[in-house]
Amino acid sequence: MSIVLIGAPGAGKTSVGKRLARKLGRTFVDVDQRIEEVVGKPVAEIFAEEGEAYFRQLEQEATVELLETYDVVSLGGGAVMNPAVRDALTGHEVIWLKVSIGQATRRVGMNTVRPLLLGNVRGRLIELLRERTPVYEALATQVVDTDGRGSSEVADQLASERTVG
């Protein structure tokens, strides 16, 4: 059984997942990063050159495989909208990193390009979260509010809950 991190862009899936795995001494993979390594270009370029449908197919295949092979898996923000990915999450521990629109907007502003947020970051996040929040909620076996908390603090909490003694 893997520990799987889900949530909106800027929720902290990549940064919390990496820290959590390190603290637990377990293997870690970030699905977006793995796709970028395999394809040899950033997700934003795959979207621009091959299109979103192509990316979603790669994402589905990578996610299903990596869930079977890694202990801690950070999903892409939109992966849970794919029914095949949702099926593959059955039996895993699914942690929803919850973030407000305000915090997510600030965090993604500091980070790499997100193709689905181009233009009006805040407006796009509002739309994405309206559509995705019920899905994150339905899949989560644990919900962690990350607003006002650093990714180390969130990872510390999750690690301590999973460490005996």
Ligand SMILES: Nc1ncnc2c1ncn2[C@@H]1O[C@H](COP(=O)(O)OP(=O)(O)OP(=O)(O)O)[C@@H](O)[C@H]1O
């Ligand atoms: N709890 C937090 N508090 C403050 N900043 C954070 C927190 N979690 C992550 N960050 C910062 O916000 C930015 C986005 O975080 P991260 O890349 O981990 O999000 P993500 O959920 O993986 O997003 P995406 O879906 O786009 O991959 C990074 O610069 C990260 O350092």
Ligand SMILES: O=C(O)C1=C[C@@H](O)[C@@H](O)[C@H](O)C1
């Ligand atoms: O929210 C989304 O749909 C996405 C989030 C990122 O993790 C990437 O998987 C990609 O930019 C799409």
Ligand SMILES: [Mg+2]
């Ligand atoms: Mg990420």
